[in-house]
Amino acid sequence: xxxxxxxxxxxxPFAAMRRMGEExxxxxxxxxxxxxxxxxxxxxxxxxxxxxxxxxxxAPADIDISVKDTVLTIAGQRKAPETGDGAVWHRRERAFGxxxxxxxxxxxxxxxxxxxxxxxxVLRVVAYRRAEDMPRRIDVKPA
Numbered sequence: 001x002x003x004x005x006x007x008x009x010x011x012x013p014f015a016a017m018r019r020m021g022e023e024x025x026x027x028x029x030x031x032x033x034x035x036x037x038x039x040x041x042x043x044x045x046x047x048x049x050x051x052x053x054x055x056x057x058x059a060p061a062d063i064d065i066s067v068k069d070t071v072l073t074i075a076g077q078r079k080a081p082e083t084g085d086g087a088v089w090h091r092r093e094r095a096f097g098x099x100x101x102x103x104x105x106x107x108x109x110x111x112x113x114x115x116x117x118x119x120x121x122v123l124r125v126v127a128y129r130r131a132e133d134m135p136r137r138i139d140v141k142p143a
Contacts, residue, residue: 036101037095037099037101038053038054038055038074038099038101038123039053039054040052040053040054040074040101040103042103042105044106044107046135047128047129047134048126048127048128048129049105049106049107049109049126049127049129050124050125050126050127051072051074051103051105051124051125051126051127052122052123052124052125053074053101053122053123053125054121054122054123055076055078055118055121055122055123056121057078057079057094057121058076058077058078058121060118062076062077062078062079063075063076063116063118063123064076065114065116065125067105067109067111067114067127068111069108069109070104070105070106070107070108070109071102071103071104071105072102072103072105072109072125072127073100073101073102073103074100074101074102074103074123074125075098075099075100075101076098076099077097077098077099078094078095078096078097078099079096080096080097105127107129107130107133108129108130108133109127109128109129109130110127110128110129110130110131113127113128114126114127114128115127
């Protein structure tokens with residue numbers, strides 16, 4: 001049971017468990033996996049939702065985007081740079097390899113109305129709501 005004082009003081013009783021899980025993921029899968037890769041922002045308008053994802057160093061041809069109902073999946077591969085024979089890494093903080101990130105959208109998406117563009121390492125996906133799911137105004141008639 002949560003102690004009321006921890007809620008009042010703004011303490012999260014599960015923060016230590018989350019940190020431990022993130023450290024475990026980081027140790028096994030690398031730093032990108034601990035927080036979810038790629039990092040995304042999502043916002044909604046009346047007819048569409050926009051998702052941006054940071055993908056520096058990933059070529060557009062190496063990205064696969066799929067959408068089904070309310071789930072958008074961004075997958076792909078970040079290729080490791082050519083290092084040449086005898087090269088020794090001094091620091092390796094950027095993750096390389098395959099990635100996949102699925103995000104739940106606030107409504108079902110029309111799969112024929114999804115647009116994706118890449119600009120300066122930022123992927124922008126705009127997905128439009130299905131026409132049959134659009135809110136409809138109902139006129140009130142006098143009796």
